[in-house]
Amino acid sequence: MAAPWSPFHLRLHRLLLRRPQLLPPQATLLLAVSGGQDSMALVGLLRDLQRLHHWRLLLWHGDHGWRPDSAQQARALAAWADGQGLPLELQRWSNPQTNEAAARHWRLAQLQRWATEQGASRVVTGHTASDRAETLLLQLARGSHRQGMGSLRWLRPLNATVQLARPLLVFSRGETAQIQQQLQLPLWPDPSNDDPCFSRNRIRAEVLPVLEALYPGASRRLSGLSSRLADEQEAQRQLEELALQALLSQPTDSPAGLRRRALMALQPGNRRRLLRAWLEQQGSTELSATQLERLLERLEPQQGPGALQLPGGARLDWDRESLHHSSGGGKQGEPPGVASRRTSLHEHQP
Known part of the structure; x- marks a missing residue:
């Protein structure tokens, strides 16, 4: 049976043709899969596009151990991946902390290590345009330097051989919900995504809906602004390197x-x-x-x-x-x- 095809598949396929370094053909890709809507949409799209780009797909799931049922959900996700013919590495945090920054640091460290061991040139996450809009608002509120407002880029290096890729920045969170439903993908949602203790969740639940009601499409425009800032920073970096040579x-x-x-x-x-x-x-x-x-x-x-x-x-x-x-x-012979x-x-x- 032919793989499913939709306007979402076409949009991502065209993006990858325009940006061949994002997910290079025939590359080994390590997909970070939480079991939530965005990461499952990522798996479904790349699984269907694999025949055109000839990737080797590997999945990774990190169990933070924050919830009593997290281990059971992780096993269910692993069983589904096995049924799809997708190898999944399941890791549990040995020293769990209810701290998002610490959890993110642990995930990235484990993903980088596993990608290196498996020869994967890309760690792929399900960040969307909605995530980028939320990040821009958070950075603005914190008084971030301009560089922080252009974060969540398409690609960023993790080490000398592995880069983190975010191909779903071309979709909104509403669109990943449609993808998940169209492809009939299972979900294992994380209740912490609704916890108002986390600042990002409050931006998502309380701030962006107000902006969307006032200015429909606000999230998409905020994401586009962040993308343009990132592009400008790359261009600026090249000019800075030339100017520094003269100094x-x-x-x-x-x-x-x-x-x-x-x-x-x-x-x-x-x-x-x-x-x-x-x-x-x-x-x-x-x-x-x-x-x-x-x-x-x-x-x-x-x-x-x-x-x-x-x-x-x-x-x-x-x-x-x-x-x-x-x-x-100390410095030898300082004045x-x-x-x-x-x-x-x-x-x-x-």
Whole structure:
């Protein structure tokens, strides 16, 4: 019997033809399956499209152990997958915590490990456009940097060989419900998705319905905005790399630093952007907007040499000409007086 075909199958198929690196043909894909509506729609669509893209499909389910019936549901999901001819790896959290961030960290660690062991180049999740709209609202409320508002991208690296892929960003949560019903897929819903203790659930249940009532299609437009921000950030990153090349000093006996005078001659917005990009290249990714402003104040031309302790134990040293980043520890032959001027970004800067 031919595999089912619908406008949803066609939309995803066309997306994969436009974005061949999202789920490459003939690749081994590890699908993260919770048993809920979105992940089951993911399994159903990729199972039906497998004949066109020739993937090797593997499933993974993580049992958080939060509910008494979670183990029973996990076994039922595994039995269904076996009946579909889809190998499923079932793992139970040995030290469960009722903390969403900790659970997400555990899931990603296990998915990354299992994907590496199985030779899967993609870990595939069922995130939808609705998830991306919720994330944008949460990041806006938290005062996130622009980069956070473009999160939930189509692809992001997990390690050197595995990337996390989100092909269902082309669908809304309402559409994954239709897919699940059309394909007659079973469901094992997680009651925690309705728990108002989790901020995302309150955004989903209380905020987005109001926005949709006021401006129908709001979720789709919010998701589109997040996608455009992500695309702009990728384009901006390429321009930043070119601009940084012009700001790097060229010492003969130490790693290249950043030319301080050239940096501070730029317009303030470009100073912030390029300094943040350079620090991220060095591995210092935890600077807040306030910390970055304090650092730039200390780099003004009228200020002298100095040093700062960065989050994570790294350090930044500068003289009147250039800035140098080090991973920590004392610096051989630092100029007299620098140690006395060393401060932490968490301290008040005059």
